[in-house]
Amino acid sequence: xxxxxxxxxxxxxxxxxxxxxxxxxxxxxxxxxxxxxxxxxxxxxxxxxxxxxxxxxxxxxxxxxxxxxxxxxxxxxxxxxxxxxxxxxxxxxxxxxxxxxxxxxxxxxxxxxxxxxxxxxxxxxxxxxxxxxxxxxxxxxxxxxxxxxxxxxxxxxxxxxxxxxxxxxxxxxxxxxxxxxxxxxxxxxxxxxxxxxxxxxxxxxxxxxxxxxxxxxxxxxxxxxxxxxxxxxxxxxxxxxxxxxxxxxxxxxxxxxxxxxxxxxxxxxxxxxxxxxxxxxxxxxxxxxxxxxxxxxxxxxxxxxxxxxxxxxxxxxxxxxxxxxxxxxxxxxxxxxxxxxxxxxxxxxxxxxxxxxxxxxxxxxxxxxxxxxxxxxxxxxxxxxxxxxxxxxxxxxxxxxxxxxxxxxxxxxxxxxxxxxxxxxxxxxxxxxxxxxxxxxxxxxxxxxxxxxxx
Amino acid sequence: xxxxxxxxxxxxxxxxxxxxxxxxxxxxxxxxxxxxxxxxxxxxxxxxxxxxxxxxxxxxxxxxxxxxxxxxxxxxxxxxxxxxxxxxxxxxxxxxxxxxxxxxxxxxxxxxxxxxxxxxxxxxxxxxxxxxxxxxxxxxxxxxxxxxxxxxxxxxxxxxxxxxxxxxxxxxxxxxxxxxxxxxxxxxxxxxxxxxxxxxxxxxxxxxxxxxxxxxxxxxxxxxxxxxxxxxxxxxxxxxxxxxxxxxxxxxxxxxxxxxxxxxxxxxxxxxxxxxxxxxxxxxxxxxxxxxxxxxxxxxxxxxxxxxxxxxxxxxxxxxxxxxxxxxxxxxxxxxxxxxxxxxxxxxxxxxxxxxxxxxxxxxxxxxxxxxxxxxxxxxxxxxxxxxxxxxxxxxxxxxxxxxxxxxxxxxxxxxxxxxxxxxxxxxxxxxxxxxxxxxxxxxxxxxxxxxxxx
Numbered sequence: 015x016x017x018x019x020x021x022x023x024x025x026x027x028x029x030x031x032x033x034x035x036x037x038x039x040x041x042x043x044x045x046x047x048x049x050x051x052x053x054x055x056x057x058x059x060x061x062x063x064x065x066x067x068x069x070x071x072x073x074x075x076x077x078x079x080x081x082x083x084x085x086x087x088x089x090x091x092x093x094x095x096x097x098x099x100x101x102x103x104x105x106x107x108x109x110x111x112x113x114x115x116x117x118x119x120x121x122x123x124x125x126x127x128x129x130x131x132x133x134x135x136x137x138x139x140x141x142x143x144x145x146x147x148x149x150x151x152x153x154x155x156x157x158x159x160x161x162x163x164x165x166x167x168x169x170x171x172x173x174x175x176x177x178x179x180x181x182x183x184x185x186x187x188x189x190x191x192x193x194x195x196x197x198x199x200x201x202x203x204x205x206x207x208x209x210x211x212x213x214x215x216x217x218x219x220x221x222x223x224x225x226x227x228x229x230x231x232x233x234x235x236x237x238x239x240x241x242x243x244x245x246x247x248x249x250x251x252x253x254x255x256x257x258x259x260x261x262x263x264x265x266x267x268x269x270x271x272x273x274x275x276x277x278x279x280x281x282x283x284x285x286x287x288x289x290x291x292x293x294x295x296x297x298x299x300x301x302x303x304x305x306x307x308x309x310x311x312x313x314x315x316x317x318x319x320x321x322x323x324x325x326x327x328x329x330x331x332x333x334x335x336x337x338x339x340x341x342x343x344x345x346x347x348x349x350x351x352x353x354x355x356x357x358x359x360x361x362x363x364x365x366x367x368x369x370x371x372x373x374x375x376x377x378x379x380x381x382x383x384x385x386x387x388x389x390x391x392x393x394x395x396x397x398x399x400x401x402x403x404x405x406x407x408x409x410x411x412x413x414x415x416x417x418x419x420x421x422x423x424x425x426x427x428x429x430x431x432x433x434x435x436x437x438x439x440x441x442x443x444x445x446x447x448x449x450x451x452x453x454x455x456x457x458x459x460x461x462x463x464x465x466x467x468x469x
Numbered sequence: 470x471x472x473x474x475x476x477x478x479x480x481x482x483x484x485x486x487x488x489x490x491x492x493x494x495x496x497x498x499x500x501x502x503x504x505x506x507x508x509x510x511x512x513x514x515x516x517x518x519x520x521x522x523x524x525x526x527x528x529x530x531x532x533x534x535x536x537x538x539x540x541x542x543x544x545x546x547x548x549x550x551x552x553x554x555x556x557x558x559x560x561x562x563x564x565x566x567x568x569x570x571x572x573x574x575x576x577x578x579x580x581x582x583x584x585x586x587x588x589x590x591x592x593x594x595x596x597x598x599x600x601x602x603x604x605x606x607x608x609x610x611x612x613x614x615x616x617x618x619x620x621x622x623x624x625x626x627x628x629x630x631x632x633x634x635x636x637x638x639x640x641x642x643x644x645x646x647x648x649x650x651x652x653x654x655x656x657x658x659x660x661x662x663x664x665x666x667x668x669x670x671x672x673x674x675x676x677x678x679x680x681x682x683x684x685x686x687x688x689x690x691x692x693x694x695x696x697x698x699x700x701x702x703x704x705x706x707x708x709x710x711x712x713x714x715x716x717x718x719x720x721x722x723x724x725x726x727x728x729x730x731x732x733x734x735x736x737x738x739x740x741x742x743x744x745x746x747x748x749x750x751x752x753x754x755x756x757x758x759x760x761x762x763x764x765x766x767x768x769x770x771x772x773x774x775x776x777x778x779x780x781x782x783x784x785x786x787x788x789x790x791x792x793x794x795x796x797x798x799x800x801x802x803x804x805x806x807x808x809x810x811x812x813x814x815x816x817x818x819x820x821x822x823x824x825x826x827x828x829x830x831x832x833x834x835x836x837x838x839x840x841x842x843x844x845x846x847x848x849x850x851x852x853x854x855x856x857x858x859x860x861x862x863x864x865x866x867x868x869x870x871x872x873x874x875x876x877x878x879x880x881x882x883x884x885x886x887x888x889x890x891x892x893x894x895x896x897x898x899x900x901x902x903x904x905x906x907x908x909x910x911x912x913x914x915x916x917x918x919x920x921x922x923x924x
Contacts, residue, residue, distance in 0.1 A: 117812055186903075196625050198880045198881060199878045203903060205627070206661050209653055356649060388650075443643065445643040447641075
């Protein structure tokens with residue numbers, strides 16, 4: 015009973031879809047963030063529910079850890095097999111199973127990416143709105159409770175997963191939720207599993223809410239004299255009930271990185287990027303009202319457009335933000351922080367973070383989903399200088415403590431993974447033990463993504 | 470170690486706030502629905518977290534069941550102490566603790582009712598939108614995952630509880646969630662507890678999302694030639710993205726009951742009642758577009774108004790719907806069904822239900838929150854005729870089976886309580902066992918509202 019015997023037993027089930035080559039292991043050893051590579055013992059590429067159930071049964075028999083894998087875009091090392099064993103790569107379970115336009119929902123396999131889903135949906139007039147930037151898989155997005163630029167309007171994965179099919183650690187298959195828009199029938203297992211990071215089971219199917227593609231969209235950008243003015247403008251916009259589809263903040267350092275990366279000229283100043291969805295009249299009206307608010311706060315002229323190519327250029331800039339910032343320091347790796355605070359504390363949180371970074375050894379441009387109170391400092395470290403990584407860890411730790419002191423959370427959207435475990439006790443107190451009890455009940459031998467999320 | 474010794478031990482803690490008089494027991498023995506009275510052994514009226522924690526510790530020591538109580542408006546017998554023991558009445562923990570207008574959130578004790586919260590909020594320009602009709606307590610609404618007329622726009626308790634303070638069965642106090650608008654920090658214990666019906670712990674504090682009172686509201690009503698036309702109009706309105714704040718269906722029998730109860734004249738035909746929130750221009754535009762859609766489906770002229778007194782009269786009618794229907798059969802008790810189905814199956818579900826009721830011994834007017842696919846048949850039985858209750862049970866059972874066959878749920882908003890236990894296996898399969906495992910872990914001696922929700 016060992017990992018080795020489990021892998022031997024998996025060969026008849028998976029054949030060549032049980033990969034043990036160095037290249038396969040290396041591909042599943044890395045992450046987009048600062049964690050050192052950790053290779054699993056093997057990678058499985060299941061094609062069906064039946065195969066997932068069978069591989070879980072074999073792994074359970076032999077005590078072999080199982081860690082799910084989607085597009086590998088996690089920033090907190092969720093997919094790294096820190097206790098060894100099997101990485102279960104879902105990228106070949108990538109079918110859109112059923113689109114139901116009348117119900118505005120869709121059932122997909124976990125390896126479908128958000129962009130490929132939206133391509134398949136194009137003819138229906140519907141779309142799936144959750145947009146974390148990276149082209150992640152929907153299974154991975156559900157398991158990390160992903161959100162992103164559109165959450166201020168459309169919600170996160172918490173709000174857009176109607177139900178799941180999951181294989182539990184003991185091989186049972188459960189279906190959670192239903193296709194009804196709401197239910198009061200017992201514990202909300204869907205919500206328990208969304209954000210569980212693969213520690214309770216492997217998701218094999220998801221049913222997701224869809225939304226109508228808005229008739230019209232307007233988007234624009236403006237610069238502010240300082241960060242405080244930008245954040246105050248966001249707060250006023252929310253309080254006036256102007257419905258933003260996206261509202262993104264970038265600081266002066268990020269604006270400079272964008273300019274250098276894209277060639278688009280941005281002033282080296284804090285900016286807001288904003289988008290409105292609705293009818294042609296309403297998006298024009300929303301943009302005008304927003305323009306008045308930001309002018310009151312000393313913003314540069316608010317340039318907006320309802321033309322698709324201009325909007326696309328703007329959001330391509332934002333979507334490449336992480337890579338633009340990475341490129342701003344040659345050879346750097348990034349530690350990306352992810353705190354989220356009540357909106358009234360956002361200006362304080364950003365200001366204190368900027369002061370911390372300014373007084374530190376390393377650069378750390380800031381950008382974020384300010385409509386939700388969520389922002390990231392992308393701390394850039396030279397991987398050959400251990401002192402820099404220690405400095406980034408110190409800054410990250412101070413940010414998390416600050417978020418908790420302000421009534422917020424250490425991670426708004428990236429998840430716990432390996433990077434936020436040390437903050438869970440401070441954030442949840444005895445609630446973290448309750449999470450551990452639930453884990454212990456459903457996975458008593460700790461085979462599902464061990465080393466993540468729970469005590 | 471018994472209920473009797475527990476009550477003796479509670480006297481020094483609670484004094485006169487441990488009530489054992491017949492009138493107190495009788496007040497906590499009944500429900501608004503068809504269940505026969507079940508009196509607890511005593512009623513506790515705690516005033517603070519410390520008292521709740523102390524009473525839980527005493528009850529745990531003596532093995533005494535604890536059942537939470539709010540306004541007593543549950544339709545599924547949630548508050549009935551079916552295993553005896555203590556009912557914990559939270560109506561004296563009724564303080565609004567802190568309103569934070571800039572963050573659009575509020576922290577309340579569980580005994581605050583939704584109407585009293587909205588009264589306290591009036592000066593802020595904010596409101597709490599979840600509206601189940603009855604003036605329930607917010608603790609009760611959270612624990613039953615309540616929703617109602619405004620859910621199509623503002624969501625249910627699932628979407629509007631940011632966090633809770635809960636005393637668990639072993640006396641631990643946990644705080645779930647945070648005041649951040651989103652978080653990816655571990656299992657979503659808030660979502661697990663919302664809808665847990667007091668089976669995992671007693672809630673002592675809630676933090677809730679607030680929403681801006683809309684600048685303008687328009688509301689209206691129209692009659693349809695048949696139910697199918699009304700439901701099709703709702704589906705089209707959703708698909709066109711017209712943002713309804715409320716959309717309610719009443720069938721011909723309900724329309725007649727409304728007329729008899731209120732004196733307001735309604736044609737004896739299916740009706741839709743609708744409301745839009747927004748700017749003065751947008752609510753007028755929404756009402757006009759809705760008027761065009763319903764006209765295409767043969768509706769009577771859509772009469773709408775943005776005047777507050779007319780809107781209030783309309784919604785008072787809807788809010789009194791249950792009592793109007795009860796009054797339509799003298800001396801009757803009601804068994805209220807609560808299925809919710811995917812919107813594309815709503816017309817089928819209502820039609821088949823109407824046919825079932827028409828072929829039965831008893832009347833059952835239908836009304837519902839059609840924007841969510843949720844509707845109720847109010848089955849009216851003579852309490853002195855056991856055959857009628859058996860008939861109502863049979864109809865209710867068939868409705869629940871129909872909902873599951875159509876991809877829906879046996880309860881959209883009323884909860885499991887005592888009435889829906891028999892459908893949980895069919896709805897959740899082995900997922901129901903998972904709920905049982907979670908319960909067993911957090912309340913191994915089954916002291917928290919025993920006899921409800923789990924196997």
